[in-house]
Amino acid sequence: MILFLDFDGVLHPEGEGHLPNDGADFCFLPRLEALLREFPNVRIVISSSWRERLVFKSLLRPFSDDIRTRIIGATPPRGLGIPHPFAHREGEILAWLQINDAVKEPWVALDDAEWQFDWHKDHLVVCGSFVGFDGEAEAALRAHFERSVP
C-alpha cells in the first residue's frame, strides 16, 4: 500500500505563507505517524508541491526516524512519464506508479485539493484545506489502509 502525501492543508491547515520550520507546520504529523505505525505495510511517497522547492533530504526532516525510513520517494514533475489526460496531481501520482513499476500496487492519496483528481477520487482522502488531517480524515484513511491488508 502506498500513501501519496500532501503537506499543505493536510499536515497543517493551509494558511498564510507557510514556510519550512515556521513553527506552525506539521502540527498534524504526530496524528498521521501514529496511524502509520498501526499499518507497517504502508509506504509513503511525497506528492506535495514542497518537493519542487526543497531537496528530498529536506522534505524528510519533519518526520520521525521510524516513519522517515518508509518514505520511498516523491512524485515526478508534471510531464514526466507517459502523459495522462488527468488532473495535475492525479497525473503525477499515475506517472510515479508507472515509472516505479507499481501500477498494480494499492494506493491512496491524502490531499486537500480534490480538484486535482478526476478519475481516481475513490483513491482520495480529502482534508479540508483550513482544517487539515482531523479525526474524520483519519477515519477515512484508516478505512483505506484496512481494506488493503491482505
Ligand SMILES: [Mg+2]
Ligand atoms: Mg495541499
